[in-house]
Amino acid sequence: MAELTIEVQQREQTGKNFNRRLRQAGLLPAVVYGGGGDSLAIQVDQKSMHQLLTEGGGENAVFLLKLEGTDQSRHTMVRKIDIHPISRRIQHVDFQRIDLSKKVRVQVQIEVTGESIGVKNEDGVLDFVTRSIEVECLPNAIPQLITVDVSELHVGQHLEVKDLEVGEGVEIVDDLERVIVSVAHSRVAADVEEAAEGVEEEGLIEAEMDEPEVIGRGKEEAEEGDAG
Secondary structure, three states: OOEEEEEEEEOOOOOHHHHHHHHHOOEEEEEEEEOOEEEEEEEEEHHHHHHHHHHHHOOOOEEEEEEOOOOOEEEEEEEEEEEOOOOOOEEEEEEEEOOOOOOEEEEEEEEEEOOOHHHHHOOEEEEEOOOEEEEEEOHHHOOOOEEEEOOOOOOOOEEEHHHOOOOOOOEEOOOOOOEEEEEEEOHHHHHHHHHHHHHHHHHHHHHHHHHHHHHHHHHHHHHHHHHO
């Protein structure tokens, strides 16, 4: 995963009113913590932060924060982003200091590729059950996405976490038996099949009921003939 560099400024004040004025000025209030250091209140350019997150970062991006006016810099990862419930704009960012030589645990999104045989030819429905898994690796080795190809899946088949390919240096620390994706009969197909089975069972029951009635009448007629 690429390293993203952004310049930050130390934030001298805190509080809702000050943070509101920051946002109006095109800046985001943020904080840096962890890594054995004290928490530091900072502010970053809102447009630059949004652009980095959407175009090249993703939720597990590694940020190199450079403190304006100094030679200080530190590698971090985003741990929390507060989003406004109505405008959907970023309101606040939490950065955590990291050491590039030490492994971290993160959630990585899963992306499904291909069209399964079960969906394409067998009237099946794809069920995407698990959409992210936890992995452990060095910060610069975090995959942006983990892809899984479902092309060969038939109805009744599934793929589990252990079937994923995550790349060299990346270790899955999630439940290996968790189902990622499965292909099942569609509800319509299941209803049609159930109805067909019901008709067959009904016909079988009627046939079984009819047969002893015919035998019974034949026997009675035979006994009447003997008596006569």
